[in-house]
Amino acid sequence: MTKRHSLLSCAVSLAIFSLALAQEDGGVRRSDKDRLQQFLQRFPDADANKDGVLTMQEARAYREERRGAAPAGRGRKSTATHPDVAYGDHQKQKFDLWLLTDSDAPTPLIIFIHGGGFRGGDKASVNPKVAEDLNKEGIAYASLNYRLSDAGPYPIMMHDAARALQTIRHRAQEWNIDPERIVCYGGSAGAGISLWLAFHDDLADPDSDDPIARQSTRILAAATTNGQSSYDLFVIRDWFGLPDLYAHDALPQFYGFQEEAEVKSDRVRKLMKDASPINHLSSDDTASVYMTYGQGNSKVTANTPQNVWVHHVTFGLKLKEAVDQQGLECIVTAPGVAEGKDAYGSPMTFLMKKVKGE
Numbered sequence: 001m002t003k004r005h006s007l008l009s010c011a012v013s014l015a016i017f018s019l020a021l022a023q024e025d026g027g028v029r030r031s032d033k034d035r036l037q038q039f040l041q042r043f044p045d046a047d048a049n050k051d052g053v054l055t056m057q058e059a060r061a062y063r064e065e066r067r068g069a070a071p072a073g074r075g076r077k078s079t080a081t082h083p084d085v086a087y088g089d090h091q092k093q094k095f096d097l098w099l100l101t102d103s104d105a106p107t108p109l110i111i112f113i114h115g116g117g118f119r120g121g122d123k124a125s126v127n128p129k130v131a132e133d134l135n136k137e138g139i140a141y142a143s144l145n146y147r148l149s150d151a152g153p154y155p156i157m158m159h160d161a162a163r164a165l166q167t168i169r170h171r172a173q174e175w176n177i178d179p180e181r182i183v184c185y186g187g188s189a190g191a192g193i194s195l196w197l198a199f200h201d202d203l204a205d206p207d208s209d210d211p212i213a214r215q216s217t218r219i220l221a222a223a224t225t226n227g228q229s230s231y232d233l234f235v236i237r238d239w240f241g242l243p244d245l246y247a248h249d250a251l252p253q254f255y256g257f258q259e260e261a262e263v264k265s266d267r268v269r270k271l272m273k274d275a276s277p278i279n280h281l282s283s284d285d286t287a288s289v290y291m292t293y294g295q296g297n298s299k300v301t302a303n304t305p306q307n308v309w310v311h312h313v314t315f316g317l318k319l320k321e322a323v324d325q326q327g328l329e330c331i332v333t334a335p336g337v338a339e340g341k342d343a344y345g346s347p348m349t350f351l352m353k354k355v356k357g358e
Contacts, residue, residue, distance in 0.1 A: 040294050079128040080143075082175075087167040088160065090151065095144035095164050096123055098131035099175055103138060108181035108355030109168065110134060112143040115188030115226075117250040118157055119149055130348075139355060140177055142168065146193070153256030154231075154275045161193045162203050166215035181355045183221040185347060188311065191227025191291075195277035195319070198222040198287035221288040221354040223347035226311035229319035230279075232272040233263055239314050240300040248306050281322050289323060290350040291316040293334035313337055 040046060040054040078084075080096035087093050100107050112130075114121035123143040131141035146160035165182065172179040184194040203217040230236055231254070237245045247260055254275075255268050262268055273279050293313040300309045316332040320339050323330035331340035331350070344350040352358075 078124070079132065085167075087164045090147055092145045092147045092151070093160055093163070094123070095142050095168075097168075097175070098128075098135055098141040099177075100135055100138065100140060103176060106172070106176050106178035107138060107140045109140045109142060109177050109183075110351050110355060111165070111168075111182065111184045112141070113161055113184055113186035113190035113193045114143070114145070115186055115190040116148075117248075118154075118189045118254050119250055121148075121189070134352070137352060139352065140175070149250070149253040154254055154271050157189070158193055158196045158200070158275070159203075161197060162200075162217040163212070165197065165217055165219070166204070166212045169215040170212045179216075180220070181357070182219055183223070183351050183354055184219050185223035185225075185351055186227075187225035188227065191222075191224030192229075192231065192277060194219075194222040194224055195227060195229060195289065196275075196280065198289060199277050199280040199282070199285055201280065201282075219287060221290070221351060223290040223292075223351050224316075225292050225347065226294055227291055227315060228277075228310065229315045230276040232276050232279075234269075234272070235276065239318055240309065240312075242300065242302060244302065245300075245309070246306070248310050278319050278322055281319075281326060283326060285326060285328060288329040288350075288354060289319070290331045290344065290347050291319070291333070292347055293332075293337070296335040297337050 036054045036059065039059055046054055046059055078096055079098070081099045081101070082097040084094045085097055087095065095111075112123075112126050114123055114125050116122075123145045126143040131143070134141045142164075144161065144164045146164070147156045149157070161184075165184075168175070168177065168182070169179045171177075184197055185191075186194050197217060197219050198221070200217070204215055205213045208214050230239075231251075233245070233247050233251065237243050247263060251263075252258065252260075255263075255271050257263065257265070257268055293311065293316060295308065295311065295313065297313050297317070300312060300314070313332065313334040316334070317337075317339060320330045320332050329340070331342050331344070333339075333342060344353060
């Protein structure tokens with residue numbers, strides 16, 4: 001066990017211990033729910049079924065897994081039927097695929113896109129049980145990596161996800177996947193990429209000599225946890241009513257600038273507008289969206305930590321306002337917040353119903 005892994009295991013154990021101390025008579029009080037939400041924000045992989053709601057059982061299971069597991073991507077054998085499928089030349093341009101082996105009809109597909117501020121994260125962070133359970137429901141599953149901001153600025157992350165999607169569609173017949181029934185989900189940065197794919201114009205180039213590039217990049221639906229609908233610092237400042245809100249420390253590398261003064265440059269302003277999923281919403285969009293957040297609609301101030309405001313429900317509420325104008329389905333849930341008719345109860349149930357056409 002590495003020193004880093006040992007420290008992480010200790011952190012998980014301490015967090016679980018604080019949750020256990022708060023328990024009373026075997027139930028979970030309101031304060032305990034808040035602690036579970038905080039735990040989920042810190043350790044998003046603990047949400048085993050990826051429904052956006054962490055239970056005490058999931059938190060404990062995550063602790064046990066961290067005690068005995070190797071760090072993600074190191075020493076842990078993938079259960080995927082097709083691990084490390086390359087969709088580009090970079091080492092990060094790979095995805096894992098869990099296919100059904102006993103289906104006569106083409107199967108729908110749910111794609112997981114990891115978070116990590118566009119600076120970290122890995123496809124191996126997904127709990128394999130999620131894929132295995134979905135396979136039992138007749139649904140194929142994929143978890144993909146993409147180049148991070150240390151390899152270059154936006155739009156490489158979003159374009160990588162689009163290329164992975166095109167690769168899957170190009171090989172859909174080989175893998176018995178229904179190319180019309182594909183959805184994406186993720187947390188934080190993975191949420192942003194999922195929303196970007198949901199609303200961005202189709203990147204397919206029908207005249208390309210590359211058969212993969214001719215494939216569509218559109219998806220049926222997107223589900224997100226603690227996602228951002230805008231990566232435009234000026235828009236975010238306006239939404240929170242804080243004209244001097246500091247730039248998140250992931251932004252310089254994400255947009256490729258050194259000094260904060262460069263934020264006002266035409267180059268960066270252009271990138272910020274294009275990176276923001278909400279800016280791509282248009283009348284020809286059809287994707288449904290389900291967004292869940294771990295914190296309620298609390299006021300953001302100049303002293304609010306960046307890891308709090310960047311995962312604020314305001315991002316979901318602002319997107320819902322825009323989506324409602326297009327007459328599309330959009331659900332936003334958070335502690336004390338319920339916007340839109342929620343007939344699903346969780347992000348994963350939403351995705352399953354969408355790919356099954358229910």
